Amino acid sequence: MESSVEANGRIARISAHLFPPNSQVEDGSALSRGDCRAKGGAPGFKVAIVGAAGGIGQPLAMLMKMNPLVSVLHLYDVVNAPGVTADISHMDTGAVVRGFLGQPQLESALTGIDLVIIPAGVPRKPGMTRDDLFKINAGIVRTICEGIAKACPKAIVNLISNPVNSTVPIAAEVFKKAGTYDPKRLLGVTMLDVVRANTFVAEVLGLDPREVDVPVVGGHAGVTILPLLSQVKPPCSFTKEETEYLTNRIQNGGTEVVEAKAGAGSATLSMAYAAVKFADACLRGLRGDAGVVECAFVASEVTELPFFATKVRLGRGGAEEIYQLGPLNEYERVGLEKAKTELAASIQKGVSFIKK
Ligand SMILES: NC(=O)c1ccc[n+]([C@@H]2O[C@H](COP(=O)([O-])OP(=O)(O)OC[C@H]3O[C@@H](n4cnc5c(N)ncnc54)[C@H](O)[C@@H]3O)[C@@H](O)[C@H]2O)c1
Numbered sequence: 001m002e003s004s005v006e007a008n009g010r011i012a013r014i015s016a017h018l019f020p021p022n023s024q025v026e027d028g029s030a031l032s033r034g035d036c037r038a039k040g041g042a043p044g045f046k047v048a049i050v051g052a053a054g055g056i057g058q059p060l061a062m063l064m065k066m067n068p069l070v071s072v073l074h075l076y077d078v079v080n081a082p083g084v085t086a087d088i089s090h091m092d093t094g095a096v097v098r099g100f101l102g103q104p105q106l107e108s109a110l111t112g113i114d115l116v117i118i119p120a121g122v123p124r125k126p127g128m129t130r131d132d133l134f135k136i137n138a139g140i141v142r143t144i145c146e147g148i149a150k151a152c153p154k155a156i157v158n159l160i161s162n163p164v165n166s167t168v169p170i171a172a173e174v175f176k177k178a179g180t181y182d183p184k185r186l187l188g189v190t191m192l193d194v195v196r197a198n199t200f201v202a203e204v205l206g207l208d209p210r211e212v213d214v215p216v217v218g219g220h221a222g223v224t225i226l227p228l229l230s231q232v233k234p235p236c237s238f239t240k241e242e243t244e245y246l247t248n249r250i251q252n253g254g255t256e257v258v259e260a261k262a263g264a265g266s267a268t269l270s271m272a273y274a275a276v277k278f279a280d281a282c283l284r285g286l287r288g289d290a291g292v293v294e295c296a297f298v299a300s301e302v303t304e305l306p307f308f309a310t311k312v313r314l315g316r317g318g319a320e321e322i323y324q325l326g327p328l329n330e331y332e333r334v335g336l337e338k339a340k341t342e343l344a345a346s347i348q349k350g351v352s353f354i355k356k
Pocket residue numbers: 050051052053054055056057076077078079119120121122123124133137140143144159160161162163164189190191192193220265266267268271
């Protein structure tokens with residue numbers, strides 16, 4: 001039987017591991033078996049979620065704690081981070097969870113991190129566009145990216161905060177200013193558009209959504225969300241009515257949820273699912289897996305715009321290869337022109353916010 005001194009020493013060791021300097025995790029949450037196991041050094045990546053106590057952040061934290069590629073999970077928010085951290089840390093999976101609360105702890109939350117996922121910021125209410133969130137979220141994203149530039153300039157960044165069409169250019173400008181910009185490592189998350197497109201197309205085709213792959217290009221707002229229905233896998237064709245129904249439904253999927261939630265926010269659960277699907281792909285890329293391809297909003301030369309969402313191949317350096325659009329039909333070519341006009345203005349708005 002172990003002596004009480006040995007037992008105390010072990011508890012002290014666990015506590016020291018769980019309560020890094022500046023961590024706000026409370027004592028009660030510290031003594032979890034999940035942390036004992038991870039003390040052994042489960043191999044994996046260090047992931048931070050910024051905005052971890054929010055509607056997306058909480059289920060995202062839960063799902064990332066379940067991801068075997070994650071060894072350390074930092075949960076940062078300006079409110080409620082200790083409670084969410086205590087809760088998640090009791091899950092008996094490998095990742096060590098640490099909580100960080102408030103601006104003074106942002107740098108500690110980000111230090112040593114491989115992948116930063118950012119769902120911080122306000123969500124839409126009915127009647128609002130994503131661009132209406134710019135005023136508040138632009139400043140939030142700037143602050144977080146300044147922290148990333150200082151604490152983990154080589155991390156892959158998955159940016160979820162809306163309006164993505166402007167927040168990604170904001171992040172790029174912050175990183176340029178700091179001298180840390182690597183376009184391959186900055187990815188705007190458009191995975192929810194793909195998830196929705198796969199679901200809605202599968203409904204129309206009478207297939208299992210897991211068998212369907214719909215490329216969605218452009219950006220992440222209204223007409224900038226451009227599903228390429230002519231490139232659906234498995235190969236299939238749609239009537240004009242089906243094409244219009246599917247394109248409208250995919251472009252307005254976010255608004256559908258905002259209206260159904262009737263003032264209580266926007267998509268959180270499907271977004272957390274999509275964010276984890278995308279983060280997992282980024283981690284597999286970081287690990288060196290071959291053939292990891294997903295859609296994302298990235299710095300791009302596919303069109304004349306400086307940012308555009310297309311399929312990208314994810315590797316050790318982030319978005320290592322950016323795929324061309326492929327052949328478009330007439331309906332998609334018209335959609336592309338509309339998408340580019342709106343995207344150009346949103347990108348410029350983001351750039352000017354930092355350059356002003
Ligand atoms: N890219 C996408 O497909 C997609 C999908 C859904 C939602 N979103 C966007 O994600 C964002 C978050 O949505 P939500 O429903 O989780 O909102 P929410 O209000 O439920 O949660 C946001 C969280 O961010 C935190 N936060 C605010 N300022 C912060 C800061 N400076 N640093 C760290 N955390 C901060 C808040 O405290 C809150 O916990 C919104 O902008 C929303 O529009 C994007």
